[in-house]
Amino acid sequence: MILCLVEISDDKVSDASLSAVSLGAKLAGETGLSLACVAIGEASDSALKELGSFGVSSLYLASASELTPFAPAGWAKAVITARDESGAKVILGGSTDRSTEVLARASAKLEAPFMANCLNVTVASGYQISRLRWAGSIIEDAFVSDESVAVFSVVQSEVAAPSGSTETEVQLRQLSFEIGEAELRDAVTEVLLPVGDGVSLSDSRIVIGGGRGVGSPEGFKVLDELAGILGATVGVSRVVTGLGWRPHKDQIGQTGTKIAPELYIACGISGAIQHMAGCRSAKWILAINQDRDAPIMSLADYAVVGDLHKILPKLIEELNALSAKS
Amino acid sequence: MRILVCIKRVPQAGGKLTLTEDKLAIDTKFLGFTIGPHEECAVEEAVRLVEKFGGSATVLTLGHTDSVEQLQFAMSLGVADAILLDNNGAEWGPISTAGAIAKVIEEMRSNGDPFDLILFGNEAPDSGDFQVGVRVANALDLPLVTGVKGIEVLDGELVARREGGSTVELTKVTLPAVLTVKEGLNLPRYPSLPGRLKAKSKPIKKESPQEKGDPIKTVQLRLPVEDRTGGVLLGEGPDAVGKIVEVLKELGVVAR
Ligand SMILES: Cc1cc2nc3c(=O)[nH]c(=O)nc-3n(C[C@H](O)[C@H](O)[C@H](O)COP(=O)(O)OP(=O)(O)OC[C@H]3O[C@@H](n4cnc5c(N)ncnc54)[C@H](O)[C@@H]3O)c2cc1C
Ligand SMILES: Nc1ncnc2c1ncn2[C@@H]1O[C@H](COP(=O)(O)O)[C@@H](O)[C@H]1O
Numbered sequence: 001m002i003l004c005l006v007e008i009s010d011d012k013v014s015d016a017s018l019s020a021v022s023l024g025a026k027l028a029g030e031t032g033l034s035l036a037c038v039a040i041g042e043a044s045d046s047a048l049k050e051l052g053s054f055g056v057s058s059l060y061l062a063s064a065s066e067l068t069p070f071a072p073a074g075w076a077k078a079v080i081t082a083r084d085e086s087g088a089k090v091i092l093g094g095s096t097d098r099s100t101e102v103l104a105r106a107s108a109k110l111e112a113p114f115m116a117n118c119l120n121v122t123v124a125s126g127y128q129i130s131r132l133r134w135a136g137s138i139i140e141d142a143f144v145s146d147e148s149v150a151v152f153s154v155v156q157s158e159v160a161a162p163s164g165s166t167e168t169e170v171q172l173r174q175l176s177f178e179i180g181e182a183e184l185r186d187a188v189t190e191v192l193l194p195v196g197d198g199v200s201l202s203d204s205r206i207v208i209g210g211g212r213g214v215g216s217p218e219g220f221k222v223l224d225e226l227a228g229i230l231g232a233t234v235g236v237s238r239v240v241t242g243l244g245w246r247p248h249k250d251q252i253g254q255t256g257t258k259i260a261p262e263l264y265i266a267c268g269i270s271g272a273i274q275h276m277a278g279c280r281s282a283k284w285i286l287a288i289n290q291d292r293d294a295p296i297m298s299l300a301d302y303a304v305v306g307d308l309h310k311i312l313p314k315l316i317e318e319l320n321a322l323s324a325k326s
Numbered sequence: 327m328r329i330l331v332c333i334k335r336v337p338q339a340g341g342k343l344t345l346t347e348d349k350l351a352i353d354t355k356f357l358g359f360t361i362g363p364h365e366e367c368a369v370e371e372a373v374r375l376v377e378k379f380g381g382s383a384t385v386l387t388l389g390h391t392d393s394v395e396q397l398q399f400a401m402s403l404g405v406a407d408a409i410l411l412d413n414n415g416a417e418w419g420p421i422s423t424a425g426a427i428a429k430v431i432e433e434m435r436s437n438g439d440p441f442d443l444i445l446f447g448n449e450a451p452d453s454g455d456f457q458v459g460v461r462v463a464n465a466l467d468l469p470l471v472t473g474v475k476g477i478e479v480l481d482g483e484l485v486a487r488r489e490g491g492s493t494v495e496l497t498k499v500t501l502p503a504v505l506t507v508k509e510g511l512n513l514p515r516y517p518s519l520p521g522r523l524k525a526k527s528k529p530i531k532k533e534s535p536q537e538k539g540d541p542i543k544t545v546q547l548r549l550p551v552e553d554r555t556g557g558v559l560l561g562e563g564p565d566a567v568g569k570i571v572e573v574l575k576e577l578g579v580v581a582r
Contacts (some may be wrong), residue, residue: 070495073474081544097490101472108464113421113541116449116456133547134452137343138352141545153456175410186469186503189485190496200492206579223431230579233425238363241513254451255363255509263579271341274451284577285554286570295341298557302573314564318571319580 001086002027003060004037005079005093006101011044013051016094025123029083030234031123036060036080040067040075047169051077058171060085066179071096071187074179076105079175083110083149092121095153095212103151110148115142121152135254135277166241192253199233200257206232207261209252209279210238213268213308220246222312223267235259237269239257244265254279267308271296288312327381327479329372330441332427332459333365333400335393349546350552351417352452361396363509364447370514371477371507373404379479381442384408386430386582388423388535392413402517402525413534419540420453424461426535429530431466446506448473463504471497472506 004024006017013021021037028035037051038060051059060082067074074096079102083091093099095117107114115121117132119139125145132155144150175188185210201207211225220234227234236245252259254274260281267288269275276299279285287300288308290309304311332410337352338360342534344353361369367523370381385400387393388411397408411426431441444466446459463470476487479501487503560569574580 015499054401059353068575072470097473100456101460104460105464107471108424108457108461113419114455114457115542116454128545133454134339134343134352135454135549139340139550143543143545145541145543147541152569180576186471186497188495191490192494192496194489194492230574244420244513248513251510263574263577270341273343274339286573287379287557292559297538297559299552299554300557301554302560302570304560304562304566306566311567311570315570316568318567319574322571322580 001088001091002031002033002035002092003083003086003088004035004056005037005091006037007094007096007099008039008041008047011046012092013047014096016096016099018050018054018094019156019299020092020094020099021051021054021056021152024090025056026134027057027090027121032253036082036086036088038062038079043172052168052170053166055166055168056170057168058086058173060173060175062175062177064179066184066187069183069188069191070272071179072098072101072105074183075099075102076109077177077179077183078175079103079106081175082110082324083273085173085175089149090121090123091149091151093153095155100153103153107149107151107184110149110151111149113144113147114151114153115144115151117155118152118306119155121154135274136280137273137277143316144192182233184229201233201235201259202257204233205262206230206257207235207252207259207264207279207282208232209235209237209264209269210240210246210267211267211269211275214240214245214307217245219309222309222316226265226312226316226319229323232265237272237275251278265294266300269296270294271299327375327379327443328439328441329375329381329433329443329445330384331365331368331372331383331385331400331405331445332462333361333369333385333387333396333447334450334452335359335387335389335396336362336450343549345547345549349548350544351547359392359395361399362447362451364449364507367509367511368445368507369400369403369405370512372443374512375443375477376481384409387411387429388418388426388527394530398525398528398531400520401528402521403515404521405528407528410530412532413535413537416537418537419542420455420457420461421470421540422538423456424465424495425538428462428465429535430533431462440502443452444468444499444502444504446504448508453546459504459506463525466504469499469503470505471499473502474505474507475510477505477511498547517545522547525554
């Protein structure tokens with residue numbers, strides 16, 4: 001049996017979980033083993049149908065109310081109980097913060113190895129895996145020797161999602177296990193809605209990035225103005241947050257926010273690997289930098305050489321003139 | 327409060343990573359070394375908590391003797407002393423690393439020097455295994471909160487704040503506890519000159535840890551294929567603005 005931890009919210013299985021389920025379906029196909037899932041909370045008919053389209057034969061569900069919104073030790077116990085009942089040797093999950101933590105906790109309890117951020121897993125008297133290291137700047141091919149249980153988290157998988165042509169009937173199996181102090185002592189006690197300030201960086205269609213080259217906190221005025229015209233959000237490099245010019249929530253990169261806009265305009269940013277780790281998913285990148293040899297100039301789709309403080313004001317002027325005309 | 331911070335020495339890569347000839351490691355010949363941003367915040371938080379509540383902070387690393395550089399960096403910021411688990415720079419996986427760290431903490435606890443708080447980075451910048459702190463918490467049977475971006479301590483209890491997609495989650499735990507933290511928790515200070523000088527004479531306890539063994543073996547590292555064709559040069563200086571506007575129109579970002 002292959003077991004996948006899935007996160008279900010608003011009647012939908014999360015996309016991150018579906019990458020794990022599609023890798024699970026691939027492994028099930030290769031090994032002839034069946035595929036089961038485990039989830040916490042409720043499973044709607046539409047979620048079950050979605051899982052069925054991947055050939056999932058059963059869903060182990062832990063619906064005790066103490067486990068929501070998030071009791072990571074309790075979730076890990078649900079995974080372990082589901083694996084005890086199913087006899088699974090392979091446990092997979094998405095690579096969200098929550099799934100990663102739950103898988104890590106479950107593997108610690110099971111004394112099993114846990115491989116995070118896998119792109120692919122193949123069974124071969126053990127496991128051949130490829131996984132991301134250095135926040136995606138390096139891919140590692142590795143071999144995991146056969147263990148009684150092995151745990152993997154999956155990133156947007158290299159494995160194509162199955163066509164969804166199967167329509168397996170998913171059997172619902174309620175999990176029951178004791179939920180005590182050990183499962184609840186580090187559960188979430190309160191959920192707050194943050195004081196929202198518009199579209200977040202990660203959801204923006206256009207992002208304008210500023211780095212050390214912006215020069216000062218005041219220097220960001222041109223970036224903010226351009227963002228206003230384009231309906232964009234301003235993001236920054238770590239040098240900018242480290243200097244206290246902008247708050248950390250604006251930081252793009254390995255230890256900041258990952259963005260995936262249509263267009264990213266990077267101004268005065270050199271293009272360090274840790275910065276690129278956060279903007280790699282942008283559809284288009286335009287770089288403005290006075291150094292034509294800065295790494296970002298060859299990593300971007302379009303490059304302009306020059307001082308951002310001379311180029312951006314002129315660009316703002318032209319865009320204003322354009323909108324005045326129309 | 328007695329606080330332990332676990333840090334890892336990692337290459338300070340910037341522009342581009344290069345691999346060694348056997349493709350099993352990063353070529354560090356021309357690189358400096360550092361600790362990850364999450365861990366910098368863990369060190370800063372430990373120092374602030376000690377400034378506020380008294381007690382002392384200890385920093386620990388497992389790795390090569392050269393990691394003394396990173397231990398001294400942490401001590402230059404206000405950490406009192408250090409522990410070096412010297413494994414001669416061997417690449418240990420997370421099971422061995424966590425096992426060795428948990429063992430030291432356990433020994434100190436039974437010798438009457440228990441920690442109230444044990445801090446880790448959420449993930450190491452290089453390996454990114456996302457689990458050493460989790461395994462240590464499990465081995466010591468302590469409460470754990472991961473991905474922490476805010477800490478408040480009150481009467482032996484700690485409230486940890488973390489950020490979900492569009493919400494903020496609070497978790498209240500009793501001490502002792504383990505936290506893995508993320509950058510943004512605070513804005514770390516820079517070491518002062520007196521701090522750097524003092525760090526040189528702070529004690530470093532050295533121990534030789536035992537390897538448990540991780541069942542994972544690297545076959546090869548490779549660089550991901552970049553799918554961008556790379557840098558169409560639109561021009562230089564303000565004269566390139568016409569071209570930029572054209573591109574913005576083409577991409578549908580501004581109306582034609
Ligand atoms: C573990 C780890 C994690 C990290 N995580 C992140 C992260 O999440 N995000 C992140 O951004 N960084 C991160 N970093 C830091 C990263 O390595 C770089 O140091 C950082 O991204 C550099 O920021 P920068 O490009 O603004 O500054 P610099 O590298 O100093 O580049 C400034 C650029 O601006 C150009 N410039 C200067 N003046 C002008 C001008 N007037 N007009 C136009 N161009 C100009 C220069 O030519 C230069 O290319 C991390 C580092 C480590 C070790
Ligand atoms: N060799 C090490 N020595 C000390 N602490 C470590 C070591 N490796 C990892 N850690 C700690 O564990 C955290 C998570 O690491 P990882 O599980 O490898 O992603 C890091 O941010 C460090 O705080």
